[in-house]
Amino acid sequence: MSGYPIYLDYNATTPCDPQVVEAMLPFFSTHFGNAASKSHAHGWYAEEAVVMAREDIASLIGASPNEIIFTSGATESINLAMRGLAEVQPSPHGHIITVATEHKAVLDVCEHLRSKGMDVTVLPVNGAGHVDLDQLRDEIRPDTLMIAAMYANNETGLFHPIREISQISREAGVLFFCDANQAVGKIPVNARSEGIDMMAFSAHKMYGPKGAGVLYIGKRDKKIDLAPQIFGGGHERKLRSGTLNVPGIVGMGKAALICRDRMADESVRLAGLRDRLRNSLLNIDGVRLNGDENNMLAHVANLCFDINGGDRLLKMISRMVSVSNGSACSSVTQAPSHVLKAMGLTDMQALSSIRFSLGRFTSEAEIDIVTSAVCDAIARLR
Ligand SMILES: Cc1ncc(COP(=O)(O)O)c(C=O)c1O
Known part of the structure; x- marks a missing residue:
C-alpha cells in the first residue's frame, strides 16, 4: 500500500485485504457454480460457501444467519429497507423521521418517498453534529413507521447514540433502521443487543470487495414485512432476487472474520x-x-x-x-x-x-x- x-x-x-482476494479467487474459476443450483456439486459447493459467509457476517454483528439478506451494497440495502417498508403500507401515507446528516442514499430515498405521499421529518443537528433526543421523541406521531439514523457519520466519524435512539423507537413502537456502513468492521456492533431492527452495510468499507452488501432484518421481536425491490427467482427469502454474487459474498465473509480478529x-x-x-x-x-x-x-x-x-x-x-x-x-x-x-x-x-x-x-x-x-x-x- x-x-x-x-x-x-x-x-x-x-482496498481489499490480500487474504480476502485469496479467499475469493477460486470462486471466479474452479468453484464458479451458482449457489441456487440444487442438482449438482458445483451448486452445492457454492451454496456451502455462501452459508459459511452468512454465518461469519452474522456473527460479526451479533445476528443469526437467517437475519442476513445479501444485496449489492449499502445503497441497495437502504432502498430495500426504506422503500420496502413504505410499499407494504396499506396506503401511501405514513411518516419517517431521519436526520439532516444522513448519507444521500437515505436522504434521497426519503425524498422519493415524500414524492409518493409519505411525510418525512428531517431532524436538525447542533454544531458538533449531535441530534436532540427530546426533539426526536417529540416528532414521533401515531403514523410514524420508522426512525432512520446512521451509526457513525461518513464525513465526520461522529457516532449517533444508538442505544438511546433504539430505546425511543421501541417505547414508541416504531422501527429503527440504521445505516451502519461506516461502523461495521471498525467497532463492535451488535444489532440485536443494541435494539436495531434493520441495518445496512457494504463489504467494500471493511476491506472486502465492491458489489456485496447486507441488509440485516431482525427477527426477534416482530416480523418485519418488506416489499422486494428486485423481482425474479425469489432468492434471499424472496426479498432480493438475482443470482448471488458468490465471490463477493465469500470475500465479505472473509473480511468479516479478519475485522473481528483485528x-x-x-x-x-x-x-x-x-x-x-x-x-x-x-x-x-x-x-x-x-x-x-x-x-x-x-x-x-x-x-x-x-x-x-x-x-x-x-x-x-x-x-x-x-x-x-x-x-x-x-x-x-x-x-x-x-x-x-x-x-x-x-x-x-x-x-x-x-x-x-x-x-x-x-x-x-x-x-x-x-x-x-x-x-x-x-x-x-x-
Ligand atoms: C454512511 C454511508 N451510507 C451509505 C453509503 C452507500 O454505500 P454503498 O456505496 O456501498 O452502496 C455510504 C458510502 O459512502 C456511506 O458512507
Missing part, C-alpha cells in the same frame, strides 16, 4: 495515528475539528481550514495524498457538504474542510508526509 498518492480516504472505500488492535493503532495527524494540523492557526472528538470513529479526522479558495487546497495536495471534502457519492457535484452545512458551517468553511480517513495499511511515515504536505499547502494559500 505504499507509494504516492498516499491513500487517506478509507471512508470512501477500502478490530480491537486496529482501532487503537489508528487512533494513535489519527491523533498524531489531527494534533499537528490543529496547531495551525484557525484550524478546527468538525465533530466531537470524544464521540467519533478512531480513524477519522474532519478538519476545517477556514481559508478562502479552500477547494484549491485539495487540488494542491492531490498528487501527494488522496483525501476528500465530502462523501464520494456526492462529490461529483463539488457542492459544499450537506453534512457540514447542517452543522452550521458556511459554504467557504465546508469547502475548505478535509476528511482524513485512515485505515489498515496507513503507516506513521505516511501520516508525517501528509502533515507536512498540508502545512506547506496552507502556508502557500495564506
Whole structure:
C-alpha cells in the first residue's frame, strides 16, 4: 500500500485485504457454480460457501444467519429497507423521521418517498453534529413507521447514540433502521443487543470487495414485512432476487472474520495515528475539528481550514495524498457538504474542510508526509 498518492480516504472505500482476494479467487474459476443450483456439486459447493459467509457476517454483528439478506451494497440495502417498508403500507401515507446528516442514499430515498405521499421529518443537528433526543421523541406521531439514523457519520466519524435512539423507537413502537456502513468492521456492533431492527452495510468499507452488501432484518421481536425491490427467482427469502454474487459474498465473509480478529488492535493503532495527524494540523492557526472528538470513529479526522479558495487546497495536495471534502457519492457535484452545512458551517468553511480517513495499511511515515504536505499547502494559500 505504499507509494504516492498516499491513500487517506478509507471512508470512501477500502482496498481489499490480500487474504480476502485469496479467499475469493477460486470462486471466479474452479468453484464458479451458482449457489441456487440444487442438482449438482458445483451448486452445492457454492451454496456451502455462501452459508459459511452468512454465518461469519452474522456473527460479526451479533445476528443469526437467517437475519442476513445479501444485496449489492449499502445503497441497495437502504432502498430495500426504506422503500420496502413504505410499499407494504396499506396506503401511501405514513411518516419517517431521519436526520439532516444522513448519507444521500437515505436522504434521497426519503425524498422519493415524500414524492409518493409519505411525510418525512428531517431532524436538525447542533454544531458538533449531535441530534436532540427530546426533539426526536417529540416528532414521533401515531403514523410514524420508522426512525432512520446512521451509526457513525461518513464525513465526520461522529457516532449517533444508538442505544438511546433504539430505546425511543421501541417505547414508541416504531422501527429503527440504521445505516451502519461506516461502523461495521471498525467497532463492535451488535444489532440485536443494541435494539436495531434493520441495518445496512457494504463489504467494500471493511476491506472486502465492491458489489456485496447486507441488509440485516431482525427477527426477534416482530416480523418485519418488506416489499422486494428486485423481482425474479425469489432468492434471499424472496426479498432480493438475482443470482448471488458468490465471490463477493465469500470475500465479505472473509473480511468479516479478519475485522473481528483485528478490530480491537486496529482501532487503537489508528487512533494513535489519527491523533498524531489531527494534533499537528490543529496547531495551525484557525484550524478546527468538525465533530466531537470524544464521540467519533478512531480513524477519522474532519478538519476545517477556514481559508478562502479552500477547494484549491485539495487540488494542491492531490498528487501527494488522496483525501476528500465530502462523501464520494456526492462529490461529483463539488457542492459544499450537506453534512457540514447542517452543522452550521458556511459554504467557504465546508469547502475548505478535509476528511482524513485512515485505515489498515496507513503507516506513521505516511501520516508525517501528509502533515507536512498540508502545512506547506496552507502556508502557500495564506
Ligand atoms: C454512511 C454511508 N451510507 C451509505 C453509503 C452507500 O454505500 P454503498 O456505496 O456501498 O452502496 C455510504 C458510502 O459512502 C456511506 O458512507
